[in-house]
Amino acid sequence: MKVKYGFLGKITLVFSCRLVIVLWTNLSWNSGCRDCFAEGAHEMYSTTYRITQKKEYRLMKPWRLTGFLLAVLFISGCQGTGQITKLRIQHVESAVESTASPLTVAVSPFDDKRQPSKHLGMRVRGGGETYFDVLDGTLSQRVTNSFVDFLTQAGFSAVPANGAGSANVRIEPTIQKFKVEATDEALATHLEVDTIMAFTVHNAADESTIRISIGVGGTDYEVFFSKKDLEKLIGEVLAEGFEEFLEKVEVQGQALKFRLPEEAS
Numbered sequence: 512m513k514v515k516y517g518f519l520g521k522i523t524l525v526f527s528c529r530l531v532i533v534l535w536t537n538l539s540w541n542s543g544c545r546d547c548f549a550e551g552a553h554e555m556y557s558t559t560y561r562i563t564q565k566k567e568y569r570l571m572k573p574w575r576l577t578g579f580l581l582a583v584l585f586i587s588g589c590q591g592t593g594q595i596t597k598l599r600i601q602h603v604e605s606a607v608e609s610t611a612s613p614l615t616v617a618v619s620p621f622d623d624k625r626q627p628s629k630h631l632g633m634r635v636r637g638g639g640e641t642y643f644d645v646l647d648g649t650l651s652q653r654v655t656n657s658f659v660d661f662l663t664q665a666g667f668s669a670v671p672a673n674g675a676g677s678a679n680v681r682i683e684p685t686i687q688k689f690k691v692e693a694t695d696e697a698l699a700t701h702l703e704v705d706t707i708m709a710f711t712v713h714n715a716a717d718e719s720t721i722r723i724s725i726g727v728g729g730t731d732y733e734v735f736f737s738k739k740d741l742e743k744l745i746g747e748v749l750a751e752g753f754e755e756f757l758e759k760v761e762v763q764g765q766a767l768k769f770r771l772p773e774e775a776s
Contacts, residue, residue, distance in 0.1 A: 521744045543725040592639030597646035600653035603750045609666045614668040617678035621651045632691030661753045683711040700736040705750045714766035727752040
């Protein structure tokens with residue numbers, strides 16, 4: 512059946528088509544929203560419309576149109592603002608060559624001195640802002656564990672400070688900045704991780720202290736957002752920061768000191 516549209520009908524059709532395009536563009540292509548889309552799409556019937564020179568349209572039946580619009584609203588509900596995604600701060604692999612060291616190193620928990628925020632970061636998208644939090648514990652706990660593991664891989668006898676007893680070296684680290692953001696753009700998602708960490712090293716042998724500040728960041732572009740890609744970027748940034756710490760220090764006797772500059776040959 513062919514029906515001619517009035518002015519209001521034409522406006523409604525154009526608006527509906529553009530709404531679908533916008534929702535599709537801003538849809539987070541993760542498993543949850545794919546399921547939402549599949550459930551909504553299951554209720555829709557495939558339909559087409561044809562525009563003739565007389566601007567006539569072939570319409571879907573009213574009940575099918577209702578099902579289609581309900582599915583669109585269902586999809587848009589999948590990307591509401593305020594949602595929280597939990598990110599795993601993974602085990603950090605050391606690229607530093609392991610060298611056995613006689614030093615015992617006690618690592619105090621990272622002191623989190625970021626600007627007050629209850630979230631790790633955020634994702635900026637067409638449907639609004641959603642947030643990132645740390646999976647399994649706090650940022651301080653997860654980064655501390657990663658740093659202890661990293662030092663162990665590098666050859667030190669590293670343990671958390673609360674179980675160290677007497678150690679040759681005690682490291683008191685802080686997190687001054689830890690920015691995690693994902694921004695949806697036209698054809699990709701921009702991922703960014705930016706950190707500033709500070710390390711205060713106390714040597715028991717001569718009661719000396721050295722202080723090191725390290726800033727490391729990284730970015731990535733992905734066609735579709737995936738929290739695994741963001742978790743991988745966080746791990747890479749932390750590994751680079753820890754490696755830079757080891758590049759600035761060296762073992763001198765029973766202490767950890769600033770690395771001496773190499774003599775020119």
